[in-house]
Amino acid sequence: MLDQTSFVVDGLMVEGPDGARLCASVCDGCGTVYFPRPVSCRNPECSSKALQDRLLEGRGTLYSFTIQRYQPPALFRIDNWAPYALGLVELPEGIRVMGMLSGFDLDTIRIGERVKLVSECLFTDPERGRVMTYKFAPDISGRAPR
Amino acid sequence: MKPVYVLGVGAHPWGKWPQKPQVTLALDALRAAFADAGLGWQQVEGLVAASSRFEGGMGWGLHANEIVQTVSEQGIPCINVGGACAAGAIAVQTAWAMIASGQHEAVAVVGAERMPKGFIPRPPGSQDDIGDSDYLRWVAMGATNPAYWALEAQRRFHEFGTTPETLALAAVLMRNNAAGNPYARYREPLTVAEVLASPMVSDPLHLLQICPVSDGAAALLLGSERFLDRVARDPVQVAGCAVGSGQFGDPARRIPTIANNVLPGVAHTSEVVGAVQRALGMAGIGPGDVDILEMADNSAWHLLAWPELFGIVEPGQSDWMLAHGRYARDGDLALNPGGGFLSFGEATTAQAVLQVCELTWQLRGEAEGRQVSGAKVGLSAVLGLGANGGSVVLKR
Numbered sequence A: 001m002l003d004q005t006s007f008v009v010d011g012l013m014v015e016g017p018d019g020a021r022l023c024a025s026v027c028d029g030c031g032t033v034y035f036p037r038p039v040s041c042r043n044p045e046c047s048s049k050a051l052q053d054r055l056l057e058g059r060g061t062l063y064s065f066t067i068q069r070y071q072p073p074a075l076f077r078i079d080n081w082a083p084y085a086l087g088l089v090e091l092p093e094g095i096r097v098m099g100m101l102s103g104f105d106l107d108t109i110r111i112g113e114r115v116k117l118v119s120e121c122l123f124t125d126p127e128r129g130r131v132m133t134y135k136f137a138p139d140i141s142g143r144a145p146r
Numbered sequence B: 001m002k003p004v005y006v007l008g009v010g011a012h013p014w015g016k017w018p019q020k021p022q023v024t025l026a027l028d029a030l031r032a033a034f035a036d037a038g039l040g041w042q043q044v045e046g047l048v049a050a051s052s053r054f055e056g057g058m059g060w061g062l063h064a065n066e067i068v069q070t071v072s073e074q075g076i077p078c079i080n081v082g083g084a085c086a087a088g089a090i091a092v093q094t095a096w097a098m099i100a101s102g103q104h105e106a107v108a109v110v111g112a113e114r115m116p117k118g119f120i121p122r123p124p125g126s127q128d129d130i131g132d133s134d135y136l137r138w139v140a141m142g143a144t145n146p147a148y149w150a151l152e153a154q155r156r157f158h159e160f161g162t163t164p165e166t167l168a169l170a171a172v173l174m175r176n177n178a179a180g181n182p183y184a185r186y187r188e189p190l191t192v193a194e195v196l197a198s199p200m201v202s203d204p205l206h207l208l209q210i211c212p213v214s215d216g217a218a219a220l221l222l223g224s225e226r227f228l229d230r231v232a233r234d235p236v237q238v239a240g241c242a243v244g245s246g247q248f249g250d251p252a253r254r255i256p257t258i259a260n261n262v263l264p265g266v267a268h269t270s271e272v273v274g275a276v277q278r279a280l281g282m283a284g285i286g287p288g289d290v291d292i293l294e295m296a297d298n299s300a301w302h303l304l305a306w307p308e309l310f311g312i313v314e315p316g317q318s319d320w321m322l323a324h325g326r327y328a329r330d331g332d333l334a335l336n337p338g339g340g341f342l343s344f345g346e347a348t349t350a351q352a353v354l355q356v357c358e359l360t361w362q363l364r365g366e367a368e369g370r371q372v373s374g375a376k377v378g379l380s381a382v383l384g385l386g387a388n389g390g391s392v393v394l395k396r
């Protein structure tokens, strides 16, 4: 089973031909984009609240970050634990999303950097194979977020 | 509506009390509050409990019922409120309304908590799927509570140029304030160097800038004018109290969610800001009239951010206020003069009740070892899981 991959939780993300995408929703009534997919639109001024699925490319800018110096409790499974960076990323859809950072030197992370979504293995499990989560990595393509 | 007064306050010191069940802590605090008022169970017409989800309450959050069944079976209404760390403020609001409506003359409020060791566990029965944010945040990224506060603090460094030293100074102020407070758990003075030498937990927050957890209990007796002539001191009035929930578009990084929609013009930490604004409005005063702010300092960052969010100072001004002693007990705004959560350790549901006790002691001039001189207006502010905000304004 070790050659199979799965995501850390169902409904979080997909891996397509163009790379990882976040599973989001958009409200037909007010246009609000939500991640993760909610039960209902939360906008108090919206009465339609009809949600459609949408995938997010996950390109944005780093709004803030921190370094987790202590290993989180056991619900968080990771192989080869070491301190890691968590980021808060501003997406052009009007959402700020938290996620682990990948490919950064922990000492030189800067707010405002452009980042893109990637999919990485958190841990390997005999039943589930390689278990993946999303992370944000430096976006060296130079393309400005839409 | 009828005016409501604080007739009596009492607390059990914060600490770790493995030999004392939660109901015993609650009874100690209630006994102290009744003695302070010079009244007893015979005069109490209702009990509102800020209910724990960790212990007691017959497993159903029935803490008020458990207390009266333990100590005085007198048929009074027992109301049990949830609200996580804001439950104490919601309990005060409930008791206030019971008296202000004219339905009752004296109602007691209690919050008592013994906190589990280590990280707060997820409640039983939660789903292990993407619909539960408190599952998602752990499995997808391992986001601890301090990580949420650290993201806010790091952003503040970027926006306002807050320095590690200033952030450390906030923790130092809390310990200085706690030094003479017999109810506080951590009373040893600290230096900026000691705070910065404590282990880094989640950059830029060090261990001594994050509130630990404790056991503790606090109680109040609120009453109508009828009891004023029986209370031998200057009355402290509940001039305002309010509860709020979150606004769509709030930019705060709310535990345990992993993402939020951000809209321009929506207040940061809107559940608390909304409650504070309503409580101040009810009292007919503005943020500049507040002498003492008792606020939930889950981290040192909160001490800088919240006075700005409430409009007491301008955005970014807290650094200067702190560095120039203006948040000290003899400053313009006494910030957590009893030491705050950083010096107590959080005993979740009891904490907001304790805030009102501390404001009462301060306004009466009875805050031995930590007194703010001449204070006339006190404001409390607390945030609870589930976008719960609560605020109380006391006046003498």
Ligand SMILES: [Zn+2]
Pocket: A027, A028, A029, A030, A031, A032, A041, A042, A043, A046, A047, A048, A049, A050
């Ligand atoms: Zn909508």
